Amino acid sequence: MTQEQDFKKLQQRTYASYHQDGLIDLIIGLGIIGFGLMMAFDSSVFSMLSWMPIIFYVPFKNRITVPRIGYVKFSSSGVRIFSGIFIALLSFFLLAGIYYFVISGSVSPELSAWIREYYLLVLAIIVAITFSSAAFLTDITRLYAYGLLFLLIFATGNWLGIEPYIYILATGIVIEAVGIWLMVRFLRKYPLPEQENAHG
Amino acid sequence: MGDPESSNEELQPIADIDPLIHAPTRLKIMAYLSIVESADFTFLMQQTGLTRGNLSVNLRKLEEAGYVSITKEFVDRIPRTLIRLTADGRQAIQVYRDNMRSVLDDLLKQ
Numbered sequence: 001m002t003q004e005q006d007f008k009k010l011q012q013r014t015y016a017s018y019h020q021d022g023l024i025d026l027i028i029g030l031g032i033i034g035f036g037l038m039m040a041f042d043s044s045v046f047s048m049l050s051w052m053p054i055i056f057y058v059p060f061k062n063r064i065t066v067p068r069i070g071y072v073k074f075s076s077s078g079v080r081i082f083s084g085i086f087i088a089l090l091s092f093f094l095l096a097g098i099y100y101f102v103i104s105g106s107v108s109p110e111l112s113a114w115i116r117e118y119y120l121l122v123l124a125i126i127v128a129i130t131f132s133s134a135a136f137l138t139d140i141t142r143l144y145a146y147g148l149l150f151l152l153i154f155a156t157g158n159w160l161g162i163e164p165y166i167y168i169l170a171t172g173i174v175i176e177a178v179g180i181w182l183m184v185r186f187l188r189k190y191p192l193p194e195q196e197n198a199h200g
Numbered sequence: 201m202g203d204p205e206s207s208n209e210e211l212q213p214i215a216d217i218d219p220l221i222h223a224p225t226r227l228k229i230m231a232y233l234s235i236v237e238s239a240d241f242t243f244l245m246q247q248t249g250l251t252r253g254n255l256s257v258n259l260r261k262l263e264e265a266g267y268v269s270i271t272k273e274f275v276d277r278i279p280r281t282l283i284r285l286t287a288d289g290r291q292a293i294q295v296y297r298d299n300m301r302s303v304l305d306d307l308l309k310q
Contacts, residue, residue, distance in 0.1 A: 011235040014247060062275075070243025071280060072236050193242070 012139035018072060019140050021065045022182025027053040028146070029176030036169035064183075068190035083137040091130045098122060120164050124154035146175060214303055220265050221296045225250060226258050230285070233268065234293045238284035259283060267292055 034049025098115060107115075115122055131147030134140070150171060157167030221230055228248045233239065239247075245255050262268045267289030271282045285293070 007231070007235060010231060014232065014235060017247070066240075067242075067278075069246045071240040071275075071282075072243045073238045075235070075237045190246075 014072070015074060016139045016141070018065070018069070018074075019138075020182065021061075021069075021186040022179040023057060023060055023065065024140070025142070025175055025179030025182055027057055027179075029172050029174075029179050032172030032175060033169060034172075036165050036172055039165035039168060040163075064187075067192055068186070083134075087130055087133050087137070090133055091126060094126045094129065098126075118158060121154055121158050124150045142178070149174060216295075216299045217303065218292055218296050218299075220261065220267070221292060223258075225254060226262060229255070229258055229262065230267065230289065230293045230296075233283065233285045234290065238282050241281040241283065244283060262289070265292075 030053040031050045034046050034052075037046035037049065038044065040046075127150045128147035131143045131150065135143035135147070153167045153171045153174075157164065157170075221227055225248070228250070229244060232244060232247050241252075241255070244250075244259075245252060248255065250258070259268060259270060263270055266286060268283055269286050273280050273282060
């Protein structure tokens, strides 16, 4: 292994270790649950739940994670920014592309009808691609599992003819449960240090 | 007996290795700092596995060499010791890596 690879690996491992607290999972899980509740009750009140948790990410990181494993600012050399933009653009173009092909009638009527009928499955595929891209770029490997989870639950739900909000909620609950488990494990592994020991 | 001049030339890459960085504890610190923009004392302690005292001593040596800068700040009235590589420090770790690569390549050639 070359030194560059070693340093890259160290960078990825450090980045992943900073996100072992489960906060990302809790936020993603809450977001999906909010989306599911919004569909279930057809109420925009719950739509707040799908984006509100993002606001609490930084304060919670500062309150829970930083006192335990310390603070780090990762290089803003553009790699991470590029990764975020890449993932957002990928999702957008996939959605826009499918929408365009269906609306414009550029695809066969059968495929168009299939997409209209299984739009949630198409959405699950896009979400799975987004999660996998994020996992690949950030080295937070459990995001691959979330992508797969989306596909499995959405495909099973579709196949069994279950109401979409039920399997959206199920996906959110599973991710939320993983987040809680990770958070509990993190809190046990890294108890709050005494104040005098926390700083050099 | 070999020619002392050529022997000196062969050993030059080893002589160029910065002994300050070459020490395992300081190399660990420099490696972690080189992959982030800045980190606090607790983070470095957790990642490197060094004790508070050991980390303090080695950080001081690196600071004296001008490789790291240490600043203290208050976040929500809690003190935070922020450590980052200076431009000299980034240059030094890059040179160290180049020299080590050169030494290892030479060894493999022999």
